[in-house]
Amino acid sequence: MHQALKGWVLRLLLIHAKRFSYKAREPAVKEPESLSEASATGDFENALVVFSTVEQGDDESVAERAASEIYETASNLKPSTVVVYPYAHLSSELAPPTVAMDVLRKFADKLRERGLRVERAPFGWYKEFVLECYGHPLSELSKTIRKQETGVVRRAV
Amino acid sequence: MHQALKGWVLRLLLIHAKRFSYKAREPAVKEPESLSEASATGDFENALVVFSTVEQGDDESVAERAASEIYETASNLKPSTVVVYPYAHLSSELAPPTVAMDVLRKFADKLRERGLRVERAPFGWYKEFVLECYGHPLSELSKTIRKQETGVVRRAV
Numbered sequence A, B: 001m002h003q004a005l006k007g008w009v010l011r012l013l014l015i016h017a018k019r020f021s022y023k024a025r026e027p028a029v030k031e032p033e034s035l036s037e038a039s040a041t042g043d044f045e046n047a048l049v050v051f052s053t054v055e056q057g058d059d060e061s062v063a064e065r066a067a068s069e070i071y072e073t074a075s076n077l078k079p080s081t082v083v084v085y086p087y088a089h090l091s092s093e094l095a096p097p098t099v100a101m102d103v104l105r106k107f108a109d110k111l112r113e114r115g116l117r118v119e120r121a122p123f124g125w126y127k128e129f130v131l132e133c134y135g136h137p138l139s140e141l142s143k144t145i146r147k148q149e150t151g152v153v154r155r156a157v
């Protein structure tokens, strides 16, 4: 598992949501994640939704670093749940699906190890969703997690 | 105005939304766009929401090209409204706010010239929003508009 994490970057878009719900509708890739591995549906209040794209990069410990960043944000925002939501739209250089799934599972596990309540949406499915963003200054953040530096861009519209 | 467009790239995240509403809450930059220039609030059904980030690049006609891409998508999805929604989170190399505002206004104007009903959310404001994504295979798309090539990434989760 750890080997699979070598060489990848995580691009994250964090939304602090008054409410977030989603529902998997149909497969979007050849071998989508089994719906027994992640929840086909979810409905949360006060959630930190982490839209997550795994792309090619140069990091060996990206899941650990990402978890550490998100833990810090969660300590400020105090969401009831952190939702790791696979998202292909934050980069055009995507990691292969199997690698992306490994990284996202590891990422979610590392968050749980820190005591956060974590849900993970299934990878490889078209999903409908409802997202209610609070709109306070910290309710939208983007982060790029790589080896050299961790770029944190505060919302600056 | 046309000079200001020189040298920038548009990163777009398109969501086909059953419903999209937003409300500007407080300024996020020193000189946010006047709320008389764009709508402080909006509430739409069947909207194509275009989350738009302007970053440094090499294109001279990015607004025109972007409008042409979005027009094509809109012709398929048939939204009632296209909402141009300034968004700083699709890149970490942002254009200066004045340039970004110019590009986004031009982008919206070019869409209107094609006969689409277009609303533009104000630039430089923290905004709360509610987004209901349909979840059909074409309901999430990302596009990068630049001179050399126009990368269109179909949702592949």
Ligand SMILES: [Mg+2]
Pocket (backbone or CB within 6 Å): A085, A086, A087, A088, A089, A123, A124, B156, B157
């Ligand atoms: Mg995805």
Ligand SMILES: [Mg+2]
Pocket (backbone or CB within 6 Å): A156, A157, B085, B086, B087, B088, B089, B123, B124
């Ligand atoms: Mg913005």
